[in-house]
Amino acid sequence: MMEPLREIGDGYLISLNVGNPSQTIQVYMDTGSDLTWVPCGNLTFNCIDCDDNKNRNIMASFSPFSSSSSIRDSCSSLFCIDIHSSDNSYDPCTVAGCSLVTLLKSTCYRPCPSFAYTYGEGVVSGILTRDTLRVHASSPAGAFREIPKFCFGCIGTTYREPIGIAGFGKGPLSLPSQLGFLQKGFSYCFLSFKFANDPNISSPLIVGDQAISSKEHMQFTPMLKCPVYPNFYYIGLEAISVSNITSTEVPLSLREFDSLGNGGMLIDSGTTYTHLPKPLYTNLLTVLQSMTTYPRATETEMRSGFDLCYRIPCPKNNTLEDDLPSITFHLLNNVTLALPQGNSFYAMAAPVNYTVVKCLLFQSMDDNVYGPAGIFGSFQQQNMEVVYDLEKERIGFQPTDCALAAASQGLRKV
Structure with a gap:
């Protein structure tokens, strides 16, 4: 597929x-x-x-x-039982109005x-x-x-x-x-934000054998198992490096679960931005600020809700390569995941007076102590082939030009 x-x-x-x-x-x-x-x-x-x-x-x-x-x-289907989170197969049919006699005889066919x-x-x-x-x-x-x-x-x-x-x-x-x-898997390669709402190009999603075959060249990190929430995909984060110089240790909760199933880093295409535990997030902001010399764009921070925005010079109204710090995730199994340029700081609008404002598109986790300790969002997964190998219970990452990948799959109109 x-x-x-x-x-x-x-x-x-x-x-x-x-x-x-x-x-x-x-x-x-x-x-x-x-x-x-x-x-x-x-x-x-x-x-x-x-x-x-x-x-x-x-x-x-x-x-x-x-x-x-x-x-x-039907009220007796496994899907109905699952959606009602019941370990008693009679419950949904009882709610639907079936009598005990029909339940025992399996003759109730209510919706x-x-x-x-x-x-x-x-x-x-x-x-x-x-x-x-x-x-x-x-x-x-x-x-x-x-x-x-x-x-x-x-x-x-x-x-x-x-x-x-x-x-x-x-x-x-x-x-x-x-x-x-x-029992097989799937993969995707998310286009960068600059292609948003572009009808002429699409990100490729592949499901089945083709998604996981011939992928041994990729870096794979184990898919962590959470006994309380077994249906989610978790990875383990060990450290974060900034510009390959400063390494920030992360809490154990980002690669382990407690007895209630809390912890781990959820990889979630339905969450836009990566969320980190508040102490780690605050520490990352401090490190990034210490390594950045551009002036802050505080009014953009107040308007957008993002915590670090900078004014970047771009002569002749062209956004040139900047020297903003790069961010690398270190995952279990010695996986080094350098986030592609543009997956950390992003231009919030077109340049004005030869200056563009870029903001760090990370967010802090809520103070809620339940659920995952962090979330790896879709924005940080852009221009990256991500492979969910469900057979071997691992997730692979490979920095990729997803626009070229789309073209190779016939998903880009010329």
Whole structure:
């Protein structure tokens, strides 16, 4: 399977072709969750507290009534049990109104009850639906593969989640899991921000054998196992270097888990910026400031919410190479990951008076002590081939010109 990903600035969209006849819905590609869901009902879909997205061209909604193959999932299906987080297979059917007699005889076929699914800051509510999903085969070119009875959320109401999501986590509901690729893997190469909203180029997403074959030249770090949250992808961060000179030790929590499952560094395509624990983040800011001589752009910091912004000279209105400090992550298994230029400091706007303002696009973790200790976001993964080798339980990294990779896959129009 090979699908193009369209960049829209805060994430990467994958097109889902669902139903008969097929309806195309664009949703975020998210390695940090399992459920695949789409907005349902053009007129009835309601997103609460989504004012920031009113000016965005919201993607199309799915209409189950317009598809001849759309059905609600059964209360006894494994997907329904999973979405309701129950270890008792009778619970969802009991909620649906089945009697004990029908439960014992397995003769209750009521639909799966409505559910709520929670994200870091958002919540979605809807029903589990099954329909035909069409995906692009990697060969021959232009070929489709049909996945009958693909299970996804038909969502009517959300809180702070205006666009659907394709879950790429390790749970049974995830897209790779339902397509039978969970014992193989997938890879992507995210285009840089400068290609955001460019209709002529897409980031390549490959799922299956082709994603993990012939990759031994890459650096691989082990995929950490969290017993409490087994469906997430974690890596272990050992240290951070600034300009290959200053090495900053990181807390053990970024490569180990406590008894409650807290810790580790979550690699998440659904989170835009990398988040670090507050003490480590503060220390990184101090080191970067000590190695930077450009004047601060404090008004941009106040307006944008980013903590380090600098005014960089660019003669003749061209943004030249600057000497801002570079950042390198040191991961388990002696993996040295030098972040490509532009993945740390980024120009916030076009140059003005031969000066451009660049800000550090990292953020501090909330003071919340639960969950991952850090998050490796999609912005810092740009221009990097990232391979999820699920068979060998490892994640590989290779700095790559993703625009060239897109062209080689036929994903760039000339």
